[in-house]
Amino acid sequence: MSQQNLSDRATLPTLAGSPQGPLFSAPDELITIYVGPEKKPFIIHKEVASYLPVLKVAFNRDFVEGQTQTYSLEDADTGTFQLLVQWLYTKSIQFSLTDAEINSMPIAANGLRNSLRNSLRNSLRNRLNDRIISIKLTPLSMQLVFLWITADYLQIPRLQNLVVDNLDKVRVQ
Numbered sequence: 011m012s013q014q015n016l017s018d019r020a021t022l023p024t025l026a027g028s029p030q031g032p033l034f035s036a037p038d039e040l041i042t043i044y045v046g047p048e049k050k051p052f053i054i055h056k057e058v059a060s061y062l063p064v065l066k067v068a069f070n071r072d073f074v075e076g077q078t079q080t081y082s083l084e085d086a087d088t089g090t091f092q093l094l095v096q097w098l099y100t101k102s103i104q105f106s107l108t109d110a111e112i113n114s115m116p117i118a119a120n121g122l123r124n125s126l127r128n129s130l131r132n133s134l135r136n137r138l139n140d141r142i143i144s145i146k147l148t149p150l151s152m153q154l155v156f157l158w159i160t161a162d163y164l165q166i167p168r169l170q171n172l173v174v175d176n177l178d179k180v181r182v183q
Contacts, residue, residue: 044080097169
């Protein structure tokens, strides 16, 4: 049996959990995440959900979620969570909403709008090199803000950075 040298090891396949994505070594292990007050079920691969620190702990420990393989996100919006799942599988977000769907999305009241704007501005100040941002809170930008908040709750900084980039694109349009 020949011995492997260091240069050969550099070309070996990556391990599960790498940025290249899951290996789907257990494709039949699924979890259910109930989203929103209506508890809409989202069924995703456990290996994919395990990329999120909050869900990894919940599903792989002796918590109720680990025993039932279910998790509840009552404060999340189903449209927002759909974007999050899209990102989990593709590492990108693409909006495929019609104008009617965008216009029917709920926009927060002015007080919440201002609160979200200030919270987002403070949280993203370092990311945007201390420039003050002004975001027109359209339904699309609100969806991005809610996605950023959900990604913050689930501890997904890569998604938060992608959302900020998309918010910047929306801002300049």
